[in-house]
Amino acid sequence: MSHDTAAPHSPLTITFYVKLYIGLLVLLLATVGASYLHLGPFNFAVAFTIAVIKALLVILYFMHVRFTEKLIWLTAGAGFLWLAYFLGLLFNDYLFRW
C-alpha cells in the first residue's frame, strides 16, 4: 500500500477553511431555526439531515477524506454503513411490531 506519488498535504487554503467554518455556523443556525417550525415528524428529519450535511463537510474537508486514498473512503464508509444496518434492522423490528 505504498503511495509514493500521493501528496500528504491537502490543497486547501486558510480562506477555504474559514468559508467552510462560516458555512457550518449557518447550518447550526438553520438547525436552531428549524426546531421552531411546526413540522410534526419532519422536525426530526430536518434536524437529522442538517446534522448529516455538517458531518459530511467536516469529514470531507476538515478531515481531508476528499483528498486521501480510496482505502480511507472504504474504511470511513464501512463504519457508517454498519451503523445504518444496525439502525435499519432494529427499526424494521420496532416499527412493525404490532
Next chain:
Amino acid sequence: MSDSHSSILSHQFETLDQQRASAEFGMWLFLVTEVLFFGGLFVSYAVYRYLYPVAFAESSQTLDMWLGCFNTFVLLTSSLTMALAVHAAEAGDKRKLIRFLLFTMFLGTVFLVIKGFEYHHKFEHHLVPGAHFEFEGPEKEHAQIFFFLYFVMTGIHGLHMIIGLGVLSVLILMAYNDRFSKEYFNPIHITGLYWHFVDIVWIFLYPFLYLIGHPK
C-alpha cells in the same frame, strides 16, 4: 536529508508517505470502532425516543438550548483551529502550529466548563437519574430514561474531549521540542482526525438532545 529522514521514518516503512498512509489508516480504523461505540448509544436513544416521544420532548425542554448552541459554536470553532493547526504543520510553521493547538485546547476547555455548569444545574434541579430524581407529570419514569441517555452520551463525549485535551498538550510539548517538520507531522494530523470526530458526535448530540419539542 537521508539523516533527517532516518530519524523520522520508522524502519518498517519504505517511504514517509507509506508511513503517513499507515498512520492515517490506523486512526480511521480506531474511529470506525468509535462510530460503533457511540452508535450503540445513538441507537438506544432512537429506540427510546420512538417509544416515549412525549417524555423526551418534555425532558428536552429542561435543557438550555442556547447554552448548547453556544457550545456547538465553540466546538465548531475548535475544529477550525485544529484544521488550521494541521495547515500550519503542513507549512512547517512551528509558531503558528503551537498557537493554533493552544487555541484548540482553550476552546475545548471552554466547552467542558460550560458543560460543567449545565451538569451542576441538573444536579440542583434533581434531574439526575436515581433515588432523588424529580420530574413533574406522569412521564417521570420515561423522562428518567432521557436523562440517563443525556448523562451517558454527553459524559462519554466529555471524556473524549478530556482525552483529546491530554493528547493536544503532549503535541504542544512535542512541537515545542522541534519534533515536527514539513516532512513529518503525522501525530498532528491523526489527532486532528480524532478531534474532528469528537466534534461530529456533538453535531448529532446537540439537535437530538437539546432541540426536541422546545416551547413553540
